[in-house]
Amino acid sequence: MATLVLATHTISPAARFKDAVAVAFIALLLGIPMIGLTTVDQGGTLRVATRWPTLFAFVAVAFAGRLILRFAIDQFKAHQLTRERAVDVTTVASASGRAASPLLTWVGWAALGVALTLPIFFSDNRYVVDTATTVLIYVMLGWGLNVVVGLAGLLDLGYVAFYAVGAYTYGILATQFGWSFWEALPVAGAMAATFGVILGWPTLRLRGDYLAIVTLGFGEIVRVILVNWTELSGGPNGIASIPRPTFFGLELKPPGDDPTFASFFGLEYSPSHRIIFLYYLILALALITNVFVSRMRKLPIGRAWEAMREDEIACKAMGINARNVKLSAFAIGAMLGGFAGVFFAARMGFISPESFTFSESAIILAIVVLGGMGSQLGVVLAALVLVLLPELGRDFAEYRMLLFGAAMVMIMVWKPGGILAHREPTMRYVAEGDSR
Amino acid sequence: MALALQQLINGLTLGAVYGLIAIGYTMVYGIIGMINFAHGDIYMVSAFIAVTVFTILATFGVSSVPLALLLVLIVAVLFTSVYGWAVERIAYRPLRGATRLAPLISAIGMSIFLQNMVQLTQGARVKPIPPVLVGGIDLLTVDGFTVRLAYTQILIVLVTVALMSGFTYLITKTSFGRQQRSCEQDRTMTALLGINVDRTISLTFMLGAALAAVAGVMVTVYYGVVDFYIGFVAGIKAFTAAVLGGIGSLPGAMLGGLLIGLIEAFWAAYLSAEYKDVATFSILILVLMFRPSGLLGRPEVEKV
The missing domain is CATH 1.10.3470 (ABC transporter involved in vitamin B12 uptake, BtuC)
Structure with missing residues (x-):
């Protein structure tokens, strides 16, 4: 199971490129009406002004950002998976649940100080x-x-x-x-x-x-x-x-x-x-x-x-x-x-x-x-x-x-549970489509 | 009497716009059980797109009103649904399966983001457009007060009725509508039956955004001004409408929208314009005291 999931994270560079192109296209669609075009008030009547260079920069940033982010996430997930396989999952959950609280108490007192x-x-x-x-x-x-x-x-x-x-x-x-x-x-x-x-x-x-x-x-x-x-x-x-x-x-x-x-x-x-x-x-x-x-x-x-x-x-x-x-x-x-x-x-x-x-x-x-x-x-x-x-x-x-x-x-x-989740659920139901 | 008739017309027009936005809230609530706080801002984005397209058309000298309206509607609907899709993909999809409050906060963040983005890219000042559709029909005159049915009001009501009929057909009769309702009932089971749940949810967001886009274009034509803050007020009113009618129910959203529009119009005309929002919310609280699931909402039976 784990290897199967791991396999989906190691996608080919071509697929990554395609993914980033798709994101750039969406960014283009989002950017045209808001960044690419604007209306300027000129003596009571509106006139359309264009900002194509800014739009181009925005799309480029979206493309590069997606490429880097996707790569980082994949690396992180792969790393996490190998770590999870090494340690029994249940012990990790219970240990972190107990170990967290004394540390937090110290942080609390330090903050008070x-x-x-x-x-x-x-x-x-x-x-x-x-x-x-x-x-x-x-x-x-x-x-x-x-x-x-x-x-x-x-x-x-x-x-x-x-x-x-x-x-x-x-x-x-x-x-x-x-x-x-x-x-x-x-x-x-x-x-x-x-x-x-x-x-x-x-x-x-x-x-x-x-x-x-x-x-x-x-x-x-x-x-x-x-x-x-x-x-x-x-x-x-x-x-x-x-x-x-x-x-x-x-x-x-x-x-x-x-x-x-x-x-x-x-x-x-x-x-x-x-x-x-x-x-x-x-x-x-x-x-x-x-x-x-x-x-x-x-x-x-x-x-x-x-x-x-x-x-x-x-x-x-x-x-x-x-x-x-x-x-x-x-x-x-x-x-x-x-x-x-x-x-x-x-x-x-x-x-x-x-x-x-x-x-x-x-x-x-x-x-x-x-x-x-x-x-x-x-x-x-x-x-x-x-x-x-x-x-x-x-x-x-x-x-x-x-x-x-x-x-x-x-x-x-x-962090969907908040910065300091009060009680991290030990088991979580993974809804469909969450694997991405 | 004449004033009452005029306020009835104004209230129905306003209510139709609220109803269109409220459908977006109700559908999203029905399918993933969250309040899409950014929905009002999606509507605001579409109003700005409408202003831009109207201005472009004016530059190119398009003088035919129906053609201009149609073009603006198409462009606004297309671009706004991309916004609806993107908002769902970025802010809500990663939170599927998280606590109920997580998507709510992310929606509030999205709403702040969209408002400020529009303020930055389009300017903070009010944008006026020249009147697109002028004139109207004088219905009757009593004591020098003329009851007037503006063409824009006719347009808004007609478009709303047409959209509502089409939409009801889409949800009740088509295969997409069945998938959508099935996702509302049980997402896991729907997925097991081979339906792409994520795609259905995305489409729901795009449809909601498309209806908000129509409302945005209509309001731009009706009032002739937009600013980056209109989304918040309209969003709250439309959400109130959705809850008043019973959240999750499409006819309820429309009914709630019309009721809120009428309450506002009559309260402003006969009692006080300043307190019309107080009246709206007080009536909402009163209705919910006696019908906790809204007017047309099904009372949810909780099982232990």
Whole structure:
């Protein structure tokens, strides 16, 4: 059997060439209407412009790329096959399943150490700390969404709604009623959790993809209301000058009448204090989220989430209250999203509906899935990749979102179970046509 | 009354376009059980192809409207189905047999990719084309308000009806339709019976893309402007339509599309244009509360 498979991988150079020609032809067809031709606006009327050299380059790259990629894949597969034949497959599977976890634990602790010490090494580099703060917001959102998608198995495409509810609750409470960050935090969390239940209630009977569109619709409803209910949310202009969080009542601002953080501790004022404070704040929030979620997993309710994900009917037969289990997952996921939203509003000082679009939901979901569903460390890695990729791509400016989309596809195709698959199936049913 | 009639006409036209796109969602869902998030962007690509071809035809001085429309339709359908094929081959086929969420994420990535590719290669600005089909029939005038049935609206409804009939025939009567439905039911068994499952799935994607291409050309003719963002909104609406009608059901997709078009048109005319999307999604949630499989969807019986 193995030799048979091996034989199909060692194809002749002529067949490779033919394959690459086919790919180049498809690339030509795809490229003609988009790369080869374009329309230019000239004084109100369109005129067709051609870019044949670019199209030719694109086709050539596709041809060469396919030739090289195909060769690399074949070599890799052949190599893998010989290795697999040498070692008994079953022992490999069980060994890697056990061996992986201590290593991952170490990686986790190392990541925590890096996160804790990062501002010390980069105290004068505002950009690094700022980016790290953004990464942590997404890590926290990913961990929150992980409760709904990864543990309870409820596909939520409107998670950004709860993020928005948290941010706006704080924004409104702070600017209209003068609440502080710490007072508003629990209220906003409760508010988001309430919204989670409101969303969860009508969707209890829905399965997989019906749930997906309803949650997507819910996210859009919240966004449209925020855009149009100008009296409450400020409409498209959003809410500005939201107060920053304080350090136990001490404000982090230049010295003034009230005692500030710098004057209380006798430090010289520096704007980087606030950046670093915000960084540690979100780090603390994220770590609390992490501990909270991992403890929840060990409680009966957490077990019920995972059981519900695996088989809903069996759960009901065992006497588990499906309604309460699903609603609690929605509520807790939403609450964590709400907390992240409060932090976002406090950090930016300005919020508008533009920050809470569907693409944000998609990115958070991508973090959870790319990370490997249910894996806490995977979420961190995926958040790092998805936030840093566009940041690194700043030099490519307009190409960065293009590369971002392509990277999402490529990572998924390369590792369908996520970067750190929580449990790699020991046996897999190979669907027809997968051998290629 | 006159306003209601006008909104009925507008709503049906819009609904026909949604229905055409929704069929692509429903078929793909039926056959491989995934939400093809890039489908809306396929539709957007076809609208851009239509703009380019219309401009080329104008340069060559093709003035006959039916000939121009026919040429644009053919070219757009051909190129867009290649896009449909390529998207499936690159982003979904390698993920066959993976978890349900993997193709979803790869589809979202594909959608981001296509949007940005079009923005880069075709420009981020709105593209206007000169009106192709002008004029219409004035149906009646009440208190100075004229109910008008534009030729483009007639065209859209006629094309949709023709495509729907052809499509229903293709799925229910032809050998390809049988293969397609058989793949929906049981892919392994279908493969055992000597049917090329991969080819059938590829063809399904190409057919879905072809219908989206027709919708894209129609919208270009109807509104006269396109930009790289139209795919997202239309995609969400069409997906809502597919779910509302019962995902996996072809008549359901059309019914859902028409309903969404009508809800939007009437809500915008009588209540508030700003909240029409809220209305659409709220009605979707309400319908799903009472019919969790959509209007025409078969309730799925889960067996333990």
